[in-house]
Every structure is written in C-alpha cells, then in structure tokens.
Amino acid sequence: MAENELTGSEKKAVKQEVLIQLIVFRLGSEEYGIRIEQVKEVTVTPEVARMPKTPAFVKGIANLRGDIIAVIDLEERFGLRRAGGALPELSFTMAVEANDYTIGIIVREVPQPLSVPVSAIDKAPEFIQDMNIHDKYIEGIARVEGRIIIVLDMLKLLTPTEIMQLQPKAASSPRAARRKA
Amino acid sequence: MKSREQEYREIFMAEALEYYDAMSRHISELEKNPADAPALNELFRLMHNLKANARAMGYADIGEVAHRMETIFGLIRDKEKTFSGSMVPVLFTGVDKIGEMIRAVGESRELPSVATLVNNLDLLVKGEEPVLGEEEEVDADEDANRKLELSDLVYIQIKKLDHLLNLVGELIIDRDRILTLSQEIGSPALQTAATHLFRIADELQYSVMDARLVNVGSLFNKFPRVVRDVATAEQKDVELTISGEDIQIDRNILQIITDALLHLVRNAIGHGIETPEDRVKAGKPAQGKLALSAQTERDDVLIQVTDDGKGIDVESVRRKAVERGLVSAEAAGLLDPGAVRAFLFEPGFSMAKEVTEISGRGVGLDVVKLAIDSLGGQLRVESVLGQGTTFTLVLPTSIAVKGALLFELEESSYAIPLMHTDLVVALWPDDLHVVGGMLLAHVFGDNIPVVPLRALLHGSEDGPLPAANKEDITGRQNIIIVNYNNRRLGLIVDRFLRQQDIVIKPMSKPLDMIDLFGGVTLLGNGQVCLVLDVPALTRLFLAKRP
Numbered sequence: 074m075a076e077n078e079l080t081g082s083e084k085k086a087v088k089q090e091v092l093i094q095l096i097v098f099r100l101g102s103e104e105y106g107i108r109i110e111q112v113k114e115v116t117v118t119p120e121v122a123r124m125p126k127t128p129a130f131v132k133g134i135a136n137l138r139g140d141i142i143a144v145i146d147l148e149e150r151f152g153l154r155r156a157g158g159a160l161p162e163l164s165f166t167m168a169v170e171a172n173d174y175t176i177g178i179i180v181r182e183v184p185q186p187l188s189v190p191v192s193a194i195d196k197a198p199e200f201i202q203d204m205n206i207h208d209k210y211i212e213g214i215a216r217v218e219g220r221i222i223i224v225l226d227m228l229k230l231l232t233p234t235e236i237m238q239l240q241p242k243a244a245s246s247p248r249a250a251r252r253k254a
Numbered sequence: 255m256k257s258r259e260q261e262y263r264e265i266f267m268a269e270a271l272e273y274y275d276a277m278s279r280h281i282s283e284l285e286k287n288p289a290d291a292p293a294l295n296e297l298f299r300l301m302h303n304l305k306a307n308a309r310a311m312g313y314a315d316i317g318e319v320a321h322r323m324e325t326i327f328g329l330i331r332d333k334e335k336t337f338s339g340s341m342v343p344v345l346f347t348g349v350d351k352i353g354e355m356i357r358a359v360g361e362s363r364e365l366p367s368v369a370t371l372v373n374n375l376d377l378l379v380k381g382e383e384p385v386l387g388e389e390e391e392v393d394a395d396e397d398a399n400r401k402l403e404l405s406d407l408v409y410i411q412i413k414k415l416d417h418l419l420n421l422v423g424e425l426i427i428d429r430d431r432i433l434t435l436s437q438e439i440g441s442p443a444l445q446t447a448a449t450h451l452f453r454i455a456d457e458l459q460y461s462v463m464d465a466r467l468v469n470v471g472s473l474f475n476k477f478p479r480v481v482r483d484v485a486t487a488e489q490k491d492v493e494l495t496i497s498g499e500d501i502q503i504d505r506n507i508l509q510i511i512t513d514a515l516l517h518l519v520r521n522a523i524g525h526g527i528e529t530p531e532d533r534v535k536a537g538k539p540a541q542g543k544l545a546l547s548a549q550t551e552r553d554d555v556l557i558q559v560t561d562d563g564k565g566i567d568v569e570s571v572r573r574k575a576v577e578r579g580l581v582s583a584e585a586a587g588l589l590d591p592g593a594v595r596a597f598l599f600e601p602g603f604s605m606a607k608e609v610t611e612i613s614g615r616g617v618g619l620d621v622v623k624l625a626i627d628s629l630g631g632q633l634r635v636e637s638v639l640g641q642g643t644t645f646t647l648v649l650p651t652s653i654a655v656k657g658a659l660l661f662e663l664e665e666s667s668y669a670i671p672l673m674h675t676d677l678v679v680a681l682w683p684d685d686l687h688v689v690g691g692m693l694l695a696h697v698f699g700d701n702i703p704v705v706p707l708r709a710l711l712h713g714s715e716d717g718p719l720p721a722a723n724k725e726d727i728t729g730r731q732n733i734i735i736v737n738y739n740n741r742r743l744g745l746i747v748d749r750f751l752r753q754q755d756i757v758i759k760p761m762s763k764p765l766d767m768i769d770l771f772g773g774v775t776l777l778g779n780g781q782v783c784l785v786l787d788v789p790a791l792t793r794l795f796l797a798k799r800p
Contacts, residue, residue, distance in 0.1 A: 120780070120781065120782070122666055122667075122781065122782040122783070122784065123664075123666055124765065124768070124771075124784065125711035125712055125770070126711065126768050126770055127765070127768065131765075134762075134765065134774065134782050134784075135782060136776055136780060136782050140762065141759055141761070141762050141774045141776075141782060142762060143762070143764065143765050173763065174762055174763035174764065175762075176764075231764075
C-alpha cells in the first residue's frame with residue numbers, strides 16, 4: 074500500500090491531492106507520526122504495573138478500560154532520551170492497534186492530529202533505517218510547513234518478536250530447564 | 255436445588271419429546287413414499303435411542319413398544335416387509351402411544367396400557383394380521399385434541415456459555431472496584447447499592463458456572479468401549495469399573511482432559527496391566543482390573559485411573575533420570591520414590607524408548623501433565639511395584655475463579671494460585687541454612703530450597719543465580735512454599751497481602767511470550783496484578799539454581 078502511494082508521489086501527476094491523517098507526537102527532539110486509523114485512543118497514562126523479564130523500554134502493563142495492554146516507551150527503545158529526561162509525572166498513552174493486539178505508547182505531550190498530502194511524504198533513505206531491524210518500519214518522511222515528521226508504520230514496528238526482542242522466552246522454557254549432561 | 259434424578263428425568267423428557275416429534279414427521283413422510291430410505295433409517299435410529307433411554311430410566315413399556323417398532327422398521331428397511339396395509343395404522347398408533355406415554359411420564363401420571371399394541375406389533379413381526387380395534391380407526395378424533403408442546407430444555411452452544419462466563423468475569427472485577435470505591439467515598443446509599451450488586455453478581459456467577467457443569471459420566475461412559483478395543487488389540491483381559499459418574503465439573507475442563515484420560519487409560523492397559531499368562535505367573539488373577547473414578551475433595555474434583563498391573567519401577571526411573579542428566583547421581587540417590595516418579599512427567603523424558611520398555615510407562619506423560627497444568631490442576635502418581643499404579647488428576651470444578659494468595663514484591667502486587675501453594679511460613683535467618691550455594695529451610699521435616707523471588711524475577715538474564723549468602727538475609731523472611739510435580743520450593747516475598755478468589759485474564763499479546771505469568775487479574779482498587787505460573791517458575795529455578 075505504502076509503495077503505491079510513494080510511486081504516486083514520485084510521478085507528481087496527481088492534481089487532486091490525497092490527504093492522509095496522522096497523529097503526530099514528539100519523541101526526543103523529533104516529531105513522529107502514525108496513521109490515524111492505527112491509533113485507537115489517546116489517554117492520560119494509567120497506572121502501569123512493572124513486569125519482570127521484559128526489556129527496559131517495556132514500562133509494564135496497564136488496565137485500559139478492562140483491556141490489559143503492554144505499555145512501551147519508544148524514546149527508550151530508539152535511544153532518544155535526552156540527558157536527565159525521565160518521563161514527566163503526567164504523560165499520555167496512545168493505544169495503538171497492531172495486527173491482533175493493542176499496545177500503549179507513552180508520549181510526553183498530547184499527540185495532535187495533522188492532515189498531510191500524500192505528496193509531502195518522501196520515502197526514507199535506506200541508511201536511516203535501523204540496521205538491527207529487518208522490517209522497515211519507517212514508512213516515510215513528511216515535510217509540512219518547515220516541519221519534518223517521521224512517519225512510522227506501526228504494523229511493522231509492533232510485531233511481538235520486535236517488541237520483546239525475543240530474549241525472555243528461553244530462560245524459563247522447559248528445554249532450558251534440562252541441565253546440560 | 256433439584257435432585258439429580260429429577261434432572262435426569264427432565265433430560266429424558268426433552269430428548270424423548272424431540273424423538274417423538276421426529277418420529278411423527280418421518281412416519282408421515284413414509285406414508286407418502288413407503289420406500290423413503292432416509293426416513294426409514296431415521297425411524298429405526300430414533301426407536302433404538304428411545305428404547306435405550308427408556309430402559310435406562312426404567313420405563314419398561316416405552317422400551318417394549320420402541321423395541322418392537324424398531325424391529326419392524328428394521329424389517330421394512332431390509333425389504334423383508336413393506337410399509338402397507340394393516341401395518342400402517344398399527345405403526346401410526348404406535349407412534350401416538352409413544353407420545354402419550356412420554357407425556358404421561360412428564361405429568362407423573364400412570365402410563366397407558368400398551369398390551370393390545372404390543373400384541374399387534376408382535377403379530378406384525380411374525381407376519382400375521384394384526385387385530386385392528388377402535389384405537390387404530392379413530393385417528394381423526396385424536397388429531398383434534400392433540401396438544402403441541404415445546405421442550406423444557408434448551409440446547410446451547412458452549413461458545414455462548416463461554417462468552418457469558420467471560421462477561422461475568424469482567425463484572426466481578428468491576429463489582430470489586432465499585433465496592434472498594436463506595437467504601438472510600440463513604441456514602442451509605444452507595445454502599446448499600448454496592449453490597450446488593452455484590453450479592454447479585456455473586457449469584458449470577460455461580461448460576462453461570464452451574465449451567466456449565468456436566469457429569470463426569472458423560473466422559474467416563476465412553477470408556478467401556480475404548481477399554482474393550484485397546485484390551486483386544488493388546489491381547490489383555492481387562493475389567494473396567496467406573497464410579498463417581500455423577501460428580502459434576504465444568505464442561506471445558508472435561509473437554510481438555512479428554513485426551514489426557516484417554517492417554518492414561520491406554521497406557522494402563524498397554525504398559526501397566528500384564529498379559530493373562532504373566533499375571534497368573536505373578537500369582538494374580540488372569541483378568542486385570544482398571545478403575546476410573548471421580549470424587550470431590552473440597553472445591554476440587556479428583557479423577558483417578560487405577561490399574562492392578564506391574565507398577566512403576568522406581569529404580570530404573572532413577573537410573574534413567576541420572577543418565578539423561580536431569581539430576582546428579584548423588585542427588586538422585588537421596589530422592590524419595592515420589593520425587594523420582596515425578597521425572598516421568600519431565601518433557602522429553604518419555605522420548606527415550608528404553609525408558610518406556612523398562613519402566614513400562616512414560617509415553618507422552620508430559621503431554622498429560624501440560625494439559626492438567628493449563629487448567630491449574632495437579633497430576634499425581636502413586637505406584638507399588640508389582641501391584642499397580644494410580645494416576646490422580648486434581649482439577650478445579652470451574653475455570654472461572656481460582657483461589658489465590660496475594661503478596662507484594664518491590665511494591666507490586668502478585669498473585670499465586672492456591673492450587674500450587676502448600677503453605678506460608680515466616681522464618682528467621684537462623685532457620686535457613688546455606689547448602690551448596692542454595693538456601694535450605696527445614697519445614698515440617700522436609701528440606702526445602704528457598705530462593706528470593708526478587709532474584710528469580712529481576713535477576714540477570716543469563717547464568718545461574720548468585721550463590722546464597724547468609725549475610726544477605728536479615729530479619730523475618732516471608733516465604734511461600736509452592737509445590738509443582740512433587741517439587742517444593744520456597745519463595746521469599748516482601749509481604750503477604752491476603753487470600754482471595756480471583757478471575758484470571760489471559761496475558762495479552764505480545765506479553766504472553768513470557769511464560770512466567772499465567773495471566774493477570776484486576777484488584778478491587780483497579781490495580782493490575784500479575785499471576786505467577788508455578789510450573790514455569792519451578793522450571794526457571796531448576797535451570798538457574800547455583
């Protein structure tokens with residue numbers, strides 16, 4: 074889907090501009106965006122219970138209207154935390170829908186909706202893609218009135234193995250329990 | 255509460271009325287097309303089922319009529335007779351009489367006499383002409399005052415009950431929340447309403463749980479055939495006894511243990527019970543005994559599979575466990591037979607063919623164990639060499655609510671299912687000893703390894719736990735002793751909170767990848783509380799012990 078839009082913008086033949094709606098939020102000093110249809114709701118961060126055996130950027134689990142969801146901190150995940158920039162007392166959580174589950178993403182400020190013409194989104198250069206990650210989760214870079222917004226593809230970012238970095242499973246699996254003879 | 259017998263009768267009634275409706279329909283079809291094979295087959299089947307049910311319930315007359323009708327429909331089906339002539343009114347009368355008798359059962363009236371009908375049916379079977387009386391000729395009149403009735407029972411998809419149960423689970427969580435809030439706010443009116451809500455929700459929960467209960471017999475009764483088939487294939491002579499069929503349990507739990515029970519029964523016949531010759535040689539009766547039984551114990555249901563076969567050879571299991579590196583030779587020598595038998599449930603243990611042959615057991619027992627674990631139940635095995643083996647499945651009656659112990663660790667609340675909790679103790683450092691880098695507590699004559707839960711949950715990802723050091727332990731230690739697969743383990747926690755019934759919600763993705771937690775529950779104050787999975791925790795400890 075993304076590919077089609079990008080080739081469309083490259084041709085620049087489209088006169089009637091197609092707009093896409095983004096939810097824009099700040100991580101570190103940059104602005105990021107997610108397509109609005111991937112965001113279920115935005116709320117003041119509820120009480121988060123820490124969960125052992127998860128990577129540090131997984132803040133824990135929270136009760137969001139009866140759904141228990143994992144809450145993650147993308148600043149920490151991307152290594153964007155400014156010096157001494159712990160999360161403020163009052164933060165916000167975007168409930169984002171991945172393929173078959175919902176996950177919470179903590180942000181510092183209230184995320185804002187923004188309409189962006191498709192032509193304003195350029196494909197991200199290869200080299201800024203995180204080398205460690207196989208799926209390319211940066212959909213593109215939007216330039217709007219002097220702002221630069223990194224558009225993330227949540228479906229690619231939020232695969233279970235990607236989030237969990239696949240580390241905790243082995244420790245307590247039955248296979249690992251068998252001692253080396 | 256209704257008596258069991260009355261419940262059976264209602265079920266009989268509902269089925270019988272359904273059969274009767276279907277019979278009336280099919281016999282009318284048959285009248286239009288006397289060679290209608292599907293209708294004939296159905297009539298034959300319906301008569302057969304009705305006969306069996308009626309006889310089981312002790313309604314001999316219904317059984318007699320249905321039996322004869324079945325015979326006649328069988329003859330028509332096999333083209334030995336045709337549905338024509340005087341047979342037609344007699345069979346119609348037969349169906350009507352069946353309806354009449356079923357209604358009489360429903361109204362607890364005396365059943366009408368069926369002597370003439372039975373006589374006529376007998377004559378038909380013999381190929382003689384029936385004696386047609388008034389009954390067969392006044393069809394029209396009877397039609398006029400025939401009553402139409404709907405069954406008192408509703409068949410419902412288990413899926414719908416599952417949904418209902420999930421909703422009730424949510425309701426219970428909100429109920430506790432509202433009750434807590436009402437106490438905080440302190441408005442008497444709100445508190446009264448909350449208390450009322452509490453009671454109603456409680457009753458609703460038990461009603462839904464009750465609606466999901468089925469008799470263990472509904473599963474047990476499939477086993478006589480299984481046992482017969484397996485015994486024939488294995489050339490064993492086995493007598494099966496079944497008891498406790500009317501113990502009730504959640505339908506989904508019964509579903510989940512179906513394969514496990516099948517497995518245990520097959521194993522008992524295949525590997526437990528010896529061939530008749532071997533049994534005679536061993537001084538036992540040639541016929542082996544296998545028993546399936548169910549009983550309730552407190553809130554749990556115990557299902558046992560007992561055979562009088564050759565039993566489990568603890569010594570060969572012990573040797574095998576050492577060979578497979580599950581335990582060191584020195585440690586193995588100290589284990590009691592119960593702990594040794596627990597190795598049978600180790601994943602992979604059963605994979606070795608030799609073990610199966612030597613010990614006679616072990617094919618896929620880990621699978622059985624996993625099924626029971628998933629229900630939060632326990633699997634136990636007792637065996638006397640040469641005398642037989644008993645497997646005991648300890649199952650919760652219902653999956654909705656579980657008793658749990660709540661405790662605090664590093665300012666977070668956790669729950670641990672009572673099913674896996676043996677006891678809770680507070681020990682002083684003097685009561686704990688360091689043996690081989692591991693803390694040991696001597697509790698009620700048993701040496702139990704103890705580990706700070708903090709180290710298990712928050713410790714480094716790789717490598718064993720740091721060796722225990724007496725100096726690190728100061729003050730009173732709150733210890734929960736958990737038990738999984740006959741292994742006891744003490745967990746040091748910060749603070750005990752309370753015991754409470756909890757509704758466990760499955761862990762949502764992607765966090766379900768961490769198997770240390772069996773799920774989450776919401777506490778009355780809205781807090782999210784992780785539920786520890788004792789089997790996974792025990793495995794983690796075994797993998798990481800210093």
